[in-house]
Amino acid sequence: MATVKEGFLCPICVQDLGSFHKLQNHFETKHTAEDKAIFDQVKGLFSKAKVRWLKKDGVNENDIGSSSSSNHILHDAPVWDPQEIGQMHNHMEKFKKIRDDRIDRFVIESNKVLIRLDKLAHCDEFEATKRKEFEQTLVPWVRDNDVPYCPTCGDRFNVTRRRHHCRLCGSIMCTKCSLFISFQFADELVQTLRKPPAGRRRTQSDLNISQSSTSKPQDTSELYIRCCHDCYIVLMKRKERLDQKENQPLLVLLYEKLRSATDAANELSPLYEKMAESLNRGEESYHLDKANDYRFKLIKLYETIDVVSKKISVLDTEDQDHPPSATLLRMQNAIRSASHAYLQNNMLTLQSLPSLPKLEMLQKNRRQEEERRMRRQREELERERMEEERRREVERLRSEAENSRVSQAPPALQKSRSGVILKEGWGAESNPFQPQGNPFESESDPLLEQIAYVRQMIVQAKQANRTEEVQSLNRNLSELESEFQRQRSVRAFA
Ligand SMILES: [Zn+2]
Ligand SMILES: [Zn+2]
Ligand SMILES: [Zn+2]
Incomplete structure (x- = not known):
């Protein structure tokens, strides 16, 4: 026995913990800060060993209840930096990912266990041999000879310490390591698996009828389902989830x-x-x-x-x-x-x-303001329209006058004149003795005569180098010219 118990010795403090679960628990509580590598190694060793024991009988890895508890996947915890009050951040995706990784495997295992539990709880066969046959169709049982010691407590099996099989995973354990699930509890756990029309929920009276109509179970313990520690944990987790669904905190x-x-x-x-x-x-x-x-x-x-x-x-x-x-x-x-x-x-x-009176006042003001705005807009449009009309009229008169002048003037002169008008208009460089062509001016315009005179004086003053006189005459000239422009445009719109 000592050779087997070596397996449950703590490799750090060499204490005998008696079972794998106790050793694991001891490690997680007492040596968390110590060598993680040793811890993982020990954990891996045990789960591998257990897999090997069971695989001999064709039980595949997923059927082993302990693998979920011994194969933790380590994740970085989310970082909780200090943050401003009132900030929102959704951690759902992160949580989901961590949770999914952990529960995927667990869900597969727990579903298998629950489906078997459902079949066991609703099997009406109570004759020992036949029931045992039925139980072994659900999950292959580990062969007795392969397991000389109870995998949970490490005690050797003998005539008095007999082997028992977990009905949910087929693994072997001793009497004191066996746990029992009542039919009633099993029924509670699996009722949501069954769709309401497919199966009526079993009641105590159903159970009584089936007991009396078929062969009676040999002892009352057969009304319980024997299971191992790992499967029991799976079922308790299921129970926890059902409770949570019913009464949320x-x-x-x-x-x-x-x-x-x-x-x-x-x-x-x-x-x-x-x-x-x-x-x-x-x-x-x-x-x-x-x-x-x-x-x-x-x-x-x-x-x-x-x-x-x-x-x-x-x-x-x-x-x-x-x-x-x-x-x-x-x-x-x-x-x-x-x-x-x-x-x-x-x-x-x-x-x-x-308030209502305030609103009515606001609405009245707004309507008035709106009316004023509309009126202004209408007036503006009207002004623009008239402006446009006037502009067109001027344009029309202008081109008419131009046409009549072109038809009167000799062809050679016409070209140079129109060129001057278009490019320079009235400039100081224009010929002072030859007034520019314009539909509105007449040869006898006194302003034009004055302009011509001032220009002549400027030429003379320049020749005599009388700079101040030239400047003053230039000022006179530009005043006269702008006056002439003003009169011309007044006449254009008349
Ligand atoms: Zn220790
Ligand atoms: Zn089991
Ligand atoms: Zn045991």
Whole structure:
């Protein structure tokens, strides 16, 4: 026996822990900070050894309940950097990934166990030999000769310490390592597997009838299903999940309420803001009643967020026996802080609505303003239209005059004249003795005569180098020219 028990000795403190589970537990609690490599090595060794024992009988790896508990996949924990209050970050994907990696394998194993449990619990055969045959069709049993010692406690099997098989995975254990699942409990665990129309839930009376109508079980222990430690853990986890589904913790319920209120407020708030803005501008696209209704609903939602988040922050803090853990309390407070920040950003900035008389005044003002604007616009358009008409008329007169002049003038002169007009207009360099062609000017225009005279004087002053006189004459000339331009345009629009 000593040779076998070596396997359960702690390689670090050389303490005999008696079973694999105890050794594993001892390691995880006592030597967590110590050599991780040794720990993993030991864990791997045991699961491999167990696989090898069972594989001899054609049991494949997935049928071994312990593999889920001994093959932990290590993940980096999410990094929780300090963050601003009220920040939102979705960790769902990360959590899902970590969880999926862990539960995939577990789900496959636990489903296999549950399907077998379902068949066992609903098998009406109680005659020992036949039932045993049926049990072995569900899962192959490990051969007795292959297992001289109980894999769980390490004790040697003999005439008094007999081998027993787990009905769910087929592995071997001794009497004291056997665990039992009652039919009733089994039924509870598997009822969700069965679709309601396919199978009626077994009741105690069903069980009584089947017992009396077929061969009676030899002892009452047969009304229980024997299973190993690993399979038992799988079933308890199943039970835990079912319980969780039925009665969610209060914190979860409150948080769901908080989330749904926040979601509803987030949906309603932009609609309301649009309405309030429009009404405050005196527009008539929305009804004041409707906006007031939205405002009331929003305030109710904000109240709910306030009350529920407050409740979450103090949840279980009065409970002397089961106070929330430090982490949980920190989360509860974080939820409250986030809600508080949310309310400050949303409730306190909620736009107010005008009263009915105020709204009527706003709408009246807006209508008047709108009318004024329309009138101004109409006037502007009218002005533009008239301007355009006048411009066209001038253009027309101009080209008419040009045409008549062209037809009178000799061809050679016509070209040079029109070139001068188009390119330079009235300039100081133009010939002072030859007034430029224009449909509106006459040869006897006194302004033109004056201009011609001033130009002549400028030429003379330049020749005599009288600079100051030239400057003063130039000023006179430009005044005369602009006056001439003004008169010409007045005549053009007359
Ligand atoms: Zn130790
Ligand atoms: Zn088992
Ligand atoms: Zn045992």
